[in-house]
Amino acid sequence: MSDRQSQDSRHNLTLRDVSEASGVSEMTVSRVLRNRGEVSDRTRAKVLEAARQLGYVPNKIAGALASNRVNLVGVIIPSLSNMVFPEVMMGISKVLDDTPLQPVVGVTEYQPEKEEEVIFEMLSWRPSGLIVAGLEHTPAAVAMMKNSGVPIVEIMDVDGDAIDACVGISHTRAGRETATEILKRGYRNIGFLGTKMPLDHRARKRFEGFRAVLQESGVSLKAEEYYSGGSALKKGREMTRSILADNKDLDFLYYSNDMIGAGGLLYCIEEGLEVPGKMGLAGFNGVELIEGLPIRLATLDSCRTEIGKAAAQIIADDIVGDGSSGQNQRIELEPVFNPGDTVRAN
Amino acid sequence: MSDRQSQDSRHNLTLRDVSEASGVSEMTVSRVLRNRGEVSDRTRAKVLEAARQLGYVPNKIAGALASNRVNLVGVIIPSLSNMVFPEVMMGISKVLDDTPLQPVVGVTEYQPEKEEEVIFEMLSWRPSGLIVAGLEHTPAAVAMMKNSGVPIVEIMDVDGDAIDACVGISHTRAGRETATEILKRGYRNIGFLGTKMPLDHRARKRFEGFRAVLQESGVSLKAEEYYSGGSALKKGREMTRSILADNKDLDFLYYSNDMIGAGGLLYCIEEGLEVPGKMGLAGFNGVELIEGLPIRLATLDSCRTEIGKAAAQIIADDIVGDGSSGQNQRIELEPVFNPGDTVRAN
């Protein structure tokens, strides 16, 4: 029989054990361990010593059930495979670190059914709040969140109806801004390079906003190219080669994210294409990787860390506050186009 | 009064509510909802309908307390700020997705005290297992994990003593392998570029292994450069400029990670340095970004996804299995040097 098993069969320590070891009532032990209520220094010391000596670890499951308080915040995101969502997580962590709240992550892989499952799973832990990426959910998921009784913060996107609070940028506007800046600078033969992801609604909204502005100016998209999977940097390179091979007259490439944009930029530089003179480039997200490229890719910051912070703050405020503040907040951050070095001056 | 508050004050749905709505005992409702035990189709249908109609979400807190089973796996990692740990998470998720287990992430920022806190926090939820990055922990943390009675899998590193199971590569060997390959190819004036992180034990072990091999061959490191914070790609570029400015005779640069290596590579290419003829370069991790660089950076795969998968599998096996398998497993993956295009042929 292994070590672990023998320990397994051993009684897990409870408050009662600490109570007996210290000669103090369970209730007072509980008070000491939670720093709640007045306890004499002598009693406190006895309890702390007994708990330490035994190696007591409180059972939050029992505590949560008894107090009807669970200091978890569910965070539901589509993916961990690029830096976008980890950066959102960092913003969330930064704010929650100053509170008793702890984030719990669920990943949906951009699948609505999986999202519904994850939301159900999360809510069954009765968390203090939920942070969910996007505004598009199955009707059942929406119903669950509405009925949950806890603050729900939808993040990343503001183009649509929120269940409760929401924090993000307008991706439609992001696409529009980018198109506007490109046209203003005289580019007219424009190609788009994106991901094969019909369920990435934010990418879709950017594209729609982008194309709408072109159309309003009587400009039509000259070419499109899509990819899925693999190294985004490499795919950006390959797609760029491909789209340029098929469309000799292109003078601008709009990428749906910075990573493929960076790949495209490296390709253009290697091919000796004159950027931004003959060929302009722009991406999306504002990842810090851009800073290290030979020249800075034009982009638009998706404010990931900011969004994470603001979302976490709404949940944190709701928990400590009187409950009257912050509900139904809608925080729209400004998508600011950053021309970098890959679009020419206007 | 807001919507959420009014819902808050509303009684949260319980099994009892479903029981009353369906006219079936709480116990049988519980059986239906968990798919446990024999229940007649008619009863099952009634219960399911009632639960659906009410929008009942089971309370896992209560279930866990009653059953003494918690389907959570704690995952404790130092950081989310590069792709290394998110990739480990992906491996873990992939395996746990086929089980009832769910990962819960805690981040330590490479601080032992914070790690101790996070481990305590995690264990207080009585998870089914713990996956912890690294083999170095505070004595208190080690004691807690040993006493926890659940499987503990230490990941990423195998150079040291594990508490229970461990899965990873030897970073000492990784550093040694890299040095061996470099020397074999005739490079002799070698510089090292790394992070200012005394608590990143794996980076330290790679460096020590690397330097040990050089010393064994009578070669000494010609220069070192360290950075912290900011865009790793940019820092790699800047550090490379700086180290080359101060050391004209260097013919090889070993980077502690691929991202700064990629920055260095871009810099060398721009400067017209002949890579790999006059200047060799190598990084560490084997990130997929490398595939998109002008030439492939030499590196050594840290097997992140594999490690995540194997670690999760150990926990999963322990839960379903008879408990006799897999404990104290030590899985050492092979660090294979990949010369890419930035070291010359030997």
Place this chain on the structure above:
DNA sequence: ATGAAAGCGCTAACAG
């Protein structure tokens, strides 16, 4: 196949 009773380990509420 279904139900009744007894707790899981902790905390709220009240008493002293």
Place this chain on the structure above:
DNA sequence: CTGTTAGCGCTTTCAT
């Protein structure tokens, strides 16, 4: 300042 009592919502166990 400390203790007692009664659950939290579910599952286990044992009846029927």
